[in-house]
Amino acid sequence: MSLAQLHHLSKTYALGQVRVQALTNVSLQLKPACFTVLSGPSGSGKTTLLNLIAGIDRPDEGSIEIAGQSLQQLSDNALTDFRARNIGYIFQNFNLLPVLTAYENIEYPLHLNKTPAALRRKRVLQLLEAVGLADKAQSRPNQLSGGQRQRVAIARALVHQPLLVLADEPTANLDSQTGAQIIALMRELQRQQKTAFVFSSHDPQVIASADHLVLLKDGHLQAPQPLQEAV
Amino acid sequence: MIGLALRNLWRNQRRSATTLLAMMIGMLSILLFGGYSRTVYYGLETDFVGRTGHLQLQRKDYFWFGSGDPQGYSLHDYQQLADEIRLDPVLAPLLRVVTPVLQFGGIAGNFDAGLSKLVIVQGVDVAAQNEMRRWNDYQLAITPDLLSMDPKVPNEAEIGVGVARMLQLCSQLTLPDCPAQEVNNEGSPDVGGSLLSADIAALATSQSDPSSPATSGAQLELLAASTGGAPNVNRLQINRAVTTGAKELDEVYLAMLLPQAQQLLYGEPGQQVTALQIQLQHSSDLELARSRLQQLIAEKWAAQPLEVHDFQTLNPAFGQITGMFAAIFGFITILISAIVLFTVGNTMSMAVLERTVEIGTLRTLGLRRSGIRRLFVSEGLLLGLTGAGLGTIMSLFFAALINQAGFSWVPPGNSNPVPITIRLWGEHQMLLSIAVTVVVVATISAWWPARRAAKQDVVDALRYV
Numbered sequence: 207m208s209l210a211q212l213h214h215l216s217k218t219y220a221l222g223q224v225r226v227q228a229l230t231n232v233s234l235q236l237k238p239a240c241f242t243v244l245s246g247p248s249g250s251g252k253t254t255l256l257n258l259i260a261g262i263d264r265p266d267e268g269s270i271e272i273a274g275q276s277l278q279q280l281s282d283n284a285l286t287d288f289r290a291r292n293i294g295y296i297f298q299n300f301n302l303l304p305v306l307t308a309y310e311n312i313e314y315p316l317h318l319n320k321t322p323a324a325l326r327r328k329r330v331l332q333l334l335e336a337v338g339l340a341d342k343a344q345s346r347p348n349q350l351s352g353g354q355r356q357r358v359a360i361a362r363a364l365v366h367q368p369l370l371v372l373a374d375e376p377t378a379n380l381d382s383q384t385g386a387q388i389i390a391l392m393r394e395l396q397r398q399q400k401t402a403f404v405f406s407s408h409d410p411q412v413i414a415s416a417d418h419l420v421l422l423k424d425g426h427l428q429a430p431q432p433l434q435e436a437v
Numbered sequence: 438m439i440g441l442a443l444r445n446l447w448r449n450q451r452r453s454a455t456t457l458l459a460m461m462i463g464m465l466s467i468l469l470f471g472g473y474s475r476t477v478y479y480g481l482e483t484d485f486v487g488r489t490g491h492l493q494l495q496r497k498d499y500f501w502f503g504s505g506d507p508q509g510y511s512l513h514d515y516q517q518l519a520d521e522i523r524l525d526p527v528l529a530p531l532l533r534v535v536t537p538v539l540q541f542g543g544i545a546g547n548f549d550a551g552l553s554k555l556v557i558v559q560g561v562d563v564a565a566q567n568e569m570r571r572w573n574d575y576q577l578a579i580t581p582d583l584l585s586m587d588p589k590v591p592n593e594a595e596i597g598v599g600v601a602r603m604l605q606l607c608s609q610l611t612l613p614d615c616p617a618q619e620v621n622n623e624g625s626p627d628v629g630g631s632l633l634s635a636d637i638a639a640l641a642t643s644q645s646d647p648s649s650p651a652t653s654g655a656q657l658e659l660l661a662a663s664t665g666g667a668p669n670v671n672r673l674q675i676n677r678a679v680t681t682g683a684k685e686l687d688e689v690y691l692a693m694l695l696p697q698a699q700q701l702l703y704g705e706p707g708q709q710v711t712a713l714q715i716q717l718q719h720s721s722d723l724e725l726a727r728s729r730l731q732q733l734i735a736e737k738w739a740a741q742p743l744e745v746h747d748f749q750t751l752n753p754a755f756g757q758i759t760g761m762f763a764a765i766f767g768f769i770t771i772l773i774s775a776i777v778l779f780t781v782g783n784t785m786s787m788a789v790l791e792r793t794v795e796i797g798t799l800r801t802l803g804l805r806r807s808g809i810r811r812l813f814v815s816e817g818l819l820l821g822l823t824g825a826g827l828g829t830i831m832s833l834f835f836a837a838l839i840n841q842a843g844f845s846w847v848p849p850g851n852s853n854p855v856p857i858t859i860r861l862w863g864e865h866q867m868l869l870s871i872a873v874t875v876v877v878v879a880t881i882s883a884w885w886p887a888r889r890a891a892k893q894d895v896v897d898a899l900r901y902v
């Protein structure tokens with residue numbers, strides 16, 4: 207059984223006159239509760255692929271099905287609601303809302319899902335605890351360090367218990383020690399919550415911790431290789 | 438959502454403050470002018486309603502043709518009409534004064550000096566007129582200009598300063614700023630006047646009450662064509678000369694007691710006048726009173742053709758002046774609205790641009806396009822509400838300050854300086870409509886940037902640097 211099925215995805219971008227083939231004929235299956243790492247050199251199409259899976263971009267060709275739902279059939283609003291319910295996204299630059307506290311940033315996806323207040327509170331406190339920021343609940347992002355911000359972002363991506371969490375180079379803006387902690391944290395939460403994670407990274411630490419490694423080069427998939435003995 | 442909007446506005450305090458200040462200053466200029474216009478409206482209305490009443494009952498078409506033929510367009514049995522108006526169950530509670538006037542043209546002559554002048558004679562009930570002039574329903578800081586005649590002294594009258602000037606009565610009336618005519622004896626300026634003078638003086642002496650006190654001070658002879666067509670003359674004792682604010686009026690104004698005026702025009706004091714002036718307690722009852730009068734005209738007073746006119750029709754200057762103020766007010770409002778539109782629009786456009794990545798993030802997390810739009814529109818709305826609130830408070834404050842300062846000037850239609858008053862306190866309708874305008878304009882100006890924000894492609898927004 208697979209969580210997500212990607213069939214023959216292609217995507218080109220027009221950069222002025224030049225057409226950039228960001229992805230070419232990519233097919234892939236993602237298993238539930240699996241820690242997948244997407245690796246490849248810069249410009250190989252990692253972000254593009256993540257954006258397609260996240261449903262914030264649409265492929266030129268091919269189809270994506272997540273939990274039995276084919277994304278291209280959804281209207282813009284339906285796709286947006288689908289994201290709110292099923293996807294968690296962790297950005298390279300954290301992308302926290304600057305006017306909200308750590309608590310409120312984590313709570314935001316629950317608002318989008320119209321979760322009742324009592325449950326919201328319970329979940330947010332749980333996640334603040336899980337990412338080790340219980341004492342920073344009322345801090346604004348600009349009062350937090352990079353590592354702390356990324357922890358808030360991880361909590362935000364997990365708070366509504368999505369099927370799939372996508373992370374685009376989540377450790378690229380962190381020093382290697384903090385990066386390692388963040389990876390350990392994500393790995394742990396992924397096991398606890400039994401959520402599927404898809405990561406893009408060229409960080410060897412991340413690659414080493416993967417259940418499943420996907421290699422991209424110039425928009426082409428290099429033979430997918432399940433890692434037998436992960437960590 | 439509102440909380441988020443508020444925090445985003447707070448995040449960029451300087452920009453929000455500048456935008457708010459622009460809105461507040463805009464509102465201040467609209468409202469100060471509007472408040473001042475109110476003072477002018479109320480001042481004019483008080484003046485006109487004090488002089489002509491709210492409504493006048495006239496013989497049909499007197500308004501168009503009457504001054505050419507006052508006898509032909511007279512109102513008969515005015516006492517009875519006035520009593521019926523005073524006792525009418527609908528009108529009685531609305532009324533303040535019902536009083537007759539007789540208006541006609543005559544020739545006033547200072548025949549000793551060989552001068553004469555066409556005048557418009559007002560025959561009035563002094564006590565009732567003065568009661569009308571005390572009408573001050575808007576509590577303006579004014580003192581009414583009351584008639585000077587003593588109702589018990591039959592030949593007392595007052596004239597406009599223009600009449601006094603032309604008849605060279607300035608020195609007798611001790612008028613300041615009244616240029617004396619250069620003496621021009623050879624080829625007298627008014628030959629007809631001097632030729633006429635002997636006859637008329639004789640006629641006046643013969644007709645005047647022999648018991649009237651020995652004349653002193655300013656006097657003039659008033660000549661009018663009586664019903665029969667024969668001239669009728671009365672010698673009048675002039676108490677004072679008044680300024681009405683309009684030069685044309687000052688040059689024809691003559692007020693005297695009603696019985697003497699009737700005597701002059703009809704040959705006897707009687708039951709005829711040219712109009713019944715009706716003053717109400719409040720201008721807001723005008724339409725109610727008018728429709729009741731029209732009903733009475735049709736049903737009860739069918740014996741003579743009558744019609745009713747309001748003070749705005751009787752004083753076209755009122756509509757002209759208030760119309761001009763309304764036009765300027767509208768113009769300022771449109772201008773300021775445009776400024777608010779562009780200021781808020783610009784602020785919101787900058788906010789959208791700055792927060793492009795944030796928009797992409799929110800969309801990724803699962804906020805619909807409509808949610809993005811709402812976010813920015815509610816920021817515009819909030820700016821508008823805050824600006825409108827602060828603008829109103831600031832305007833009330835400045836209005837109070839100006840009112841305290843006690844500036845004064847001579848407004849159109851007045852002859853004396855009046856204090857500059859900005860009437861905002863209590864003008865709920867004006868305050869509310871301007872505040873609502875500002876809020877609506879601010880919201881509309883946020884609409885376009887908000888729409889642009891919502892239409893953005895998510896991936897492009899996230900990649901924005």
Ligand SMILES: Nc1ncnc2c1ncn2[C@@H]1O[C@H](COP(=O)(O)OP(=O)(O)OP(=O)(O)O)[C@@H](O)[C@H]1O
Pocket residue numbers: 219220221226227228246247248249250251252253254255896897900
């Ligand atoms: N929105 C876009 N418009 C134009 N070109 C784009 C766009 N997004 C991606 N590209 C191009 O598509 C190619 C793949 O980009 P992508 O961002 O997916 O690579 P990446 O593997 O994530 O690279 P990096 O490691 O640098 O993040 C690149 O050549 C990039 O310039």
Ligand SMILES: [Mg+2]
Pocket residue numbers: 252253254374
């Ligand atoms: Mg990338």
